[in-house]
Amino acid sequence: METKQIKIIIVDDHPVVLQGFEYMLQDIPDIQFAGKFADAASTLGYLRHNAVDVVLLDINLPDKNGIDACIEIKQINPDIRVIAISNINEYSIIQRMLNSGACGYLLKNASADEVISSIGKAMSGGVTLSKGIQDILNDHDSGDLPVVTRREKEVLALLANGLSSVEIGEKIFISPLTVESHRRNLLQKFKVTNVAALVHKATEMKYI
Amino acid sequence: METKQIKIIIVDDHPVVLQGFEYMLQDIPDIQFAGKFADAASTLGYLRHNAVDVVLLDINLPDKNGIDACIEIKQINPDIRVIAISNINEYSIIQRMLNSGACGYLLKNASADEVISSIGKAMSGGVTLSKGIQDILNDHDSGDLPVVTRREKEVLALLANGLSSVEIGEKIFISPLTVESHRRNLLQKFKVTNVAALVHKATEMKYI
DNA sequence: ATAGATATCCCCGAAAACAATGATTTTTCT
DNA sequence: AGAAAAATCATTGTTTTCGGGGATATCTAT
Numbered sequence A, B: 001m002e003t004k005q006i007k008i009i010i011v012d013d014h015p016v017v018l019q020g021f022e023y024m025l026q027d028i029p030d031i032q033f034a035g036k037f038a039d040a041a042s043t044l045g046y047l048r049h050n051a052v053d054v055v056l057l058d059i060n061l062p063d064k065n066g067i068d069a070c071i072e073i074k075q076i077n078p079d080i081r082v083i084a085i086s087n088i089n090e091y092s093i094i095q096r097m098l099n100s101g102a103c104g105y106l107l108k109n110a111s112a113d114e115v116i117s118s119i120g121k122a123m124s125g126g127v128t129l130s131k132g133i134q135d136i137l138n139d140h141d142s143g144d145l146p147v148v149t150r151r152e153k154e155v156l157a158l159l160a161n162g163l164s165s166v167e168i169g170e171k172i173f174i175s176p177l178t179v180e181s182h183r184r185n186l187l188q189k190f191k192v193t194n195v196a197a198l199v200h201k202a203t204e205m206k207y208i
Numbered sequence C: 001a002t003a004g005a006t007a008t009c010c011c012c013g014a015a016a017a018c019a020a021t022g023a024t025t026t027t028t029c030t
Numbered sequence D: 001a002g003a004a005a006a007a008t009c010a011t012t013g014t015t016t017t018c019g020g021g022g023a024t025a026t027c028t029a030t
Helices: A015-025 A040-049 A066-076 A091-099 A112-123 A133-138 A150-160 A165-172 A176-189 A195-204 B015-025 B040-049 B066-076 B091-099 B112-123 B133-138 B150-160 B165-172 B176-189 B195-204
Strands: A006-011 A031-037 A054-058 A081-086 A102-107 B006-011 B031-037 B054-058 B081-086 B102-107
Touching (some): A006 A040, A006 A112, A040 A054, A040 A066, A054 A112, A066 A081, A081 A112, A091 A102, A102 A112, A150 A176, A150 A195, A165 A176, A195 B150, B006 B112, B040 B054, B054 B066, B054 B112, B066 B091, B081 B091, B091 B102, B150 B165
Parallel strands (some): A006 A054, A054 A081, B006 B054, B054 B081
């Protein structure tokens, strides 16, 4: 009797990387390579109509960041195991990726063995991090990651587009005073003193 | 008699990509593969002490954007031919990369033939663009690219860090009034109405 | 149903940003 | 050397932000 194959797709905007992973995985008996995608939109479209076990998900996508993409994938089907792949070894990104439901974080220079074992662990409910990632996480107390609410995020994006508090208020039908509250909370959460720095920091941390 | 080999280095923060290019080029007789680098700092350090003919340069580097890196490479030695490699097919980036002295722009999914022919053309003084890139350039009038001066760029970076006009003035020893002039010029050049939008747009366009 | 988080709205005063011009001095390039 | 571009400083006035408070709602999950 044979066990069911693990259906897997890969999402990355680098064709080289897609090729590399496909080549790496195509001969593994337990793994069924089900597709390659270069952006979030096509991936989500596919996932809405096709069953998949594991998604290898890059953090840098052209149309959306990997964190939001991960959240949306989990909304479509919480059982899908998402493994983040990236070169970024910045604490804030890794941490938030895991908070968003990813069950692993691989660097792109991971070996084939490492990738395959991650997939195995992911299927059995475990979590895998690339070598070194664990160290990065340990070096930080988890107190310094801004947690922004839905509304705050909305305001943040509009601020980045140059709208004033009044304009934002008009746009999303709330009082400008409320906008200023959100704005003040954002400044506090990101520990900055004006919107310019807020936008910069939030962009770097991929909140926008 | 044999012609002199072309010395070439590759700069990219993706190990997979580095490997791919090395593999692709290692057996070409006219090409001497001289090194792989993952960031701008180590590349510039190497170039200051070693002669190189061609640099394949990624636009996304961890410590600096490819545009600035290219400018600095050309300062070290204007004879070095820089070929940009990237997935980004955004007009502003391509155009500015070429303005900065790059003599080619390849997408990362370029074929081996395409890469090798680009290197050849680069050595003979020509310019190569990947398929499709030329079309992108033609679709734009070259009027909409902000040209920022050195001082403006300096101010821009400090603005992004959250400094006020007064603070910036103190920091770079000019009157706050002058800072506001630069700031106003930046707002005009980027066609935005406040600093938040300026920082956002400038970051997207890799001016920061 | 009740606590805790989130979203909403309010007031005030100081500080900063923005808008519209204009002018002078340096640099830079041809 | 001369023109063009960049950098500098200035005036005046209006709008917006920011920081310090606080007060209700509304949602959410146990």
